[in-house]
Amino acid sequence: MTSDLKEGVVFGLGNPLLDLLADVDDEFLAKYDLKANDAILAGDKHKDLDKVLQEKYDVKYIAGGSVQNTMRIAEWMLDFKPNICTYMGCIGKDALGDRMKEEASKDKILSAYLIDEKEKTGYCAVLITDGGKKRSLVAFLGAANNMKDDHLLANWKLVEQAKFFYVSGFHIMVCPSAVMKLAEHAAQSPDKIFSFNLSAAFIMKVYGSLVEKVMPYVDILFGNEEEATTYSELKGWETRDLKSICGQIVEDMKKTSTKERIVIITQGHNPVLVGSTSSSEQIKEYPVKQLAKEEIVDTNGAGDAFAAGFISQFIQKKSLDECIAAASYAAQAIIKQSGAYYPSYPAKIN
Numbered sequence: 001m002t003s004d005l006k007e008g009v010v011f012g013l014g015n016p017l018l019d020l021l022a023d024v025d026d027e028f029l030a031k032y033d034l035k036a037n038d039a040i041l042a043g044d045k046h047k048d049l050d051k052v053l054q055e056k057y058d059v060k061y062i063a064g065g066s067v068q069n070t071m072r073i074a075e076w077m078l079d080f081k082p083n084i085c086t087y088m089g090c091i092g093k094d095a096l097g098d099r100m101k102e103e104a105s106k107d108k109i110l111s112a113y114l115i116d117e118k119e120k121t122g123y124c125a126v127l128i129t130d131g132g133k134k135r136s137l138v139a140f141l142g143a144a145n146n147m148k149d150d151h152l153l154a155n156w157k158l159v160e161q162a163k164f165f166y167v168s169g170f171h172i173m174v175c176p177s178a179v180m181k182l183a184e185h186a187a188q189s190p191d192k193i194f195s196f197n198l199s200a201a202f203i204m205k206v207y208g209s210l211v212e213k214v215m216p217y218v219d220i221l222f223g224n225e226e227e228a229t230t231y232s233e234l235k236g237w238e239t240r241d242l243k244s245i246c247g248q249i250v251e252d253m254k255k256t257s258t259k260e261r262i263v264i265i266t267q268g269h270n271p272v273l274v275g276s277t278s279s280s281e282q283i284k285e286y287p288v289k290q291l292a293k294e295e296i297v298d299t300n301g302a303g304d305a306f307a308a309g310f311i312s313q314f315i316q317k318k319s320l321d322e323c324i325a326a327a328s329y330a331a332q333a334i335i336k337q338s339g340a341y342y343p344s345y346p347a348k349i350n
Contacts, residue, residue: 301340
């Protein structure tokens with residue numbers, strides 16, 4: 001079926017961050033006042049962190065950021081058929097940006113970056129300690145914050161050829177006008193799908209009005225239990241029951257009532273909840289295969305991979321059951337790796 005897919009059928013809009021993975025020691029963490037198993041935004045004391053890592057450590061590079069992770073892993077699921085996934089975001093005109101483009105190209109993504117000549121490319125230092133058991137994440141957003149909808153409009157031909165759009169909640173903080181342009185474009189076509197990932201609970205708390213603005217355009221929604229509960233609070237729904245929340249989102253206001261809405265809520269190792277306007281069933285539960293403790297290496301990126309697995313099958317017109325099976329497969333494959341990186345072996349769902 002992948003042979004039937006056209007280039008650029010998937011369009012992802014997000015915040016590109018170059019992941020810098022390195023094994024370090026506790027002394028290195030202490031030098032930068034960092035903690036193992038923690039995640040922070042880079043501050044003044046971390047301004048040379050990326051440079052020191054690259055000079056003194058064996059660094060593994062990944063073209064990261066939530067949506068870019070999803071695009072890369074979707075390409076893996078599609079056996080790297082080139083340029084099925086187009087990705088847009090803002091990077092700097094620097095060595096980190098050059099490396100970002102190089103890594104994205106290796107992963108067969110068609111990148112359409114906006115190049116900011118004044119700001120440094122965003123990165124996420126993934127500092128691994130305790131023999132791979134602990135990770136300290138330090139994110140510098142940099143140029144990722146500077147995406148402009150003018151760049152989207154200048155590359156509108158990429159939008160026109162796409163059939164499936166995927167945007168993270170994180171990007172609604174950066175360039176909400178670009179998000180809305182994609183949402184409105186998809187709504188005008190009966191065969192285009194706009195999907196959105198809630199991404200983080202704080203998005204609803206801080207940018208709730210923007211989330212509410214985009215939600216009527218959402219055909220497929222991804223989120224985890226915390227994000228879904230926070231969205232329920234934003235809407236003033238007096239329930240914390242996830243099945244009820246899933247059902248209410250399915251039935252919530254939608255601009256394009258002729259299109260199906262699918263709502264997917266993940267719960268870690270607990271069943272995935274799925275609701276759909278086209279299903280007469282109640283909210284459906286999909287059990288999650290349980291991994292042995294020793295198989296779990298790094299859960300960062302599992303949500304990105306889940307979305308990737310789903311998208312890779314949805315664009316091939318597979319059934320909802322098949323899409324969820326692929327989503328769970330991809331998430332578990334990435335959990336077994338260090339960093340949000342696909343395994344060296346080809347994806348094999350069955």
